[in-house]
Amino acid sequence: MTSVLSGVEEISAGFENVSISGSSSSGVTLQPKVTISSLTSEVFCVRFSPDGKFLAAGCGDGAIRVFNVQNGNLAYNLQGGSNVALPTTALRFRPVTPTTRTKNVFLAANAAGTVQHWHMTSGKCLHSMEDTENQVYALDYNSEGTHFAATGKDTAVRIFDEATKSMTTEMRGGGGYGPRTLPGHSNRVFSVKYVPGDDNMVVSGGWDNTVQIWDIRTGTSVRNFYGPHICGDALDISGTEIVTGSWRPDNQLEVWDMGTGTKKADIPWVAPGSLQSFSGAPQCMLYSAQFSKEGQGRYIAAGGSGTNEAKVFDHKNGDELVGTITGLSRGVFALDFSPDNERIAIAGGDASIRILSVGQKEDA
Numbered sequence: 001m002t003s004v005l006s007g008v009e010e011i012s013a014g015f016e017n018v019s020i021s022g023s024s025s026s027g028v029t030l031q032p033k034v035t036i037s038s039l040t041s042e043v044f045c046v047r048f049s050p051d052g053k054f055l056a057a058g059c060g061d062g063a064i065r066v067f068n069v070q071n072g073n074l075a076y077n078l079q080g081g082s083n084v085a086l087p088t089t090a091l092r093f094r095p096v097t098p099t100t101r102t103k104n105v106f107l108a109a110n111a112a113g114t115v116q117h118w119h120m121t122s123g124k125c126l127h128s129m130e131d132t133e134n135q136v137y138a139l140d141y142n143s144e145g146t147h148f149a150a151t152g153k154d155t156a157v158r159i160f161d162e163a164t165k166s167m168t169t170e171m172r173g174g175g176g177y178g179p180r181t182l183p184g185h186s187n188r189v190f191s192v193k194y195v196p197g198d199d200n201m202v203v204s205g206g207w208d209n210t211v212q213i214w215d216i217r218t219g220t221s222v223r224n225f226y227g228p229h230i231c232g233d234a235l236d237i238s239g240t241e242i243v244t245g246s247w248r249p250d251n252q253l254e255v256w257d258m259g260t261g262t263k264k265a266d267i268p269w270v271a272p273g274s275l276q277s278f279s280g281a282p283q284c285m286l287y288s289a290q291f292s293k294e295g296q297g298r299y300i301a302a303g304g305s306g307t308n309e310a311k312v313f314d315h316k317n318g319d320e321l322v323g324t325i326t327g328l329s330r331g332v333f334a335l336d337f338s339p340d341n342e343r344i345a346i347a348g349g350d351a352s353i354r355i356l357s358v359g360q361k362e363d364a
Helices: none
Strands: 019-021 028-036 043-048 054-059 064-068 074-079 088-093 105-110 114-119 124-130 136-141 147-152 157-161 167-171 189-195 198-206 210-215 220-226 235-238 241-245 253-257 263-267 285-291 299-305 309-314 320-326 332-337 343-348 353-360
Touching: 019 028, 028 320, 043 088, 043 343, 054 088, 054 105, 054 353, 105 136, 105 147, 114 136, 147 189, 147 198, 157 198, 189 235, 198 235, 235 285, 241 285, 241 299, 253 299, 299 332, 299 343, 309 332, 320 353
Parallel strands: 043 332, 088 136, 136 189, 285 332
Antiparallel strands: 019 320, 028 353, 043 054, 054 064, 064 074, 088 105, 105 114, 114 124, 136 147, 147 157, 157 167, 189 198, 198 210, 210 220, 235 241, 241 253, 253 263, 285 299, 299 309, 309 320, 332 343, 343 353
């Protein structure tokens, strides 16, 4: 294998021990494109740039590296790893709008409670905020890139002004467990997302088995529902639907109605009657779940540990299975669809990133 610092494996290399199976009735399938291997440690977060040309990766040793999507070559090494550094836990590129003056800016958070602004092409850290009493696990920008949300160990969801880097709102609550949990989180929060089309609303989820829907204007949780056990970037929104991935052996992948908090669907991870469906068989417990970014959330992708695999479903076609990536030596911790949904990146404990195409087989 070539070192990631000097190149990338051939197009199908890195998939030798990995099985990619399945195809939907519409002919959509997954095809291997590039494997980026020999990273210094496990990968906890990956994110495509807004133009889809680059992929940023945050690692367990604190490293932040950016790769060319077409060939997998290292494009920018923004923060070298260290055996004493804490993991980089979240990445988000700032949205590009007609009024954007500086492009290629992204946020990175780590388990030391630090949130940093990086300029990808210059390799400069533009700004750094530290909260030594906290660990930050999740970030998200609003649609215009004027504000961002950050959350983590101390259960609060905080909103920051992008221009001034000052906190504008702190939202917290909690108290108790189970269906009677008070509005707000009572344990670590691992995922936060702005509601598409409404920059006044954010949704979050974590260890307390609740999903909280927050109104930034009032600084309170205005609605919540009980169920998902979220341990990574495993909550996403498309239209009026929320998808959640839970770190548990059953009912892992669920779709909810955001307006009512009622469950709309359980997406079966294994086919009924298969060997994996029988009691006692290893199951996949999810760390990541995401809607595709265009086409009204046509696809849902998710991955996790246990069976160490990832799957893509055609949500607009009855949640039909498009493909499964199995045979990984460690769990899947992170995944991301490219902005045009033609690629998906999966990464995790085996210190590799695999980029696959999503589309008709003849076009792959």
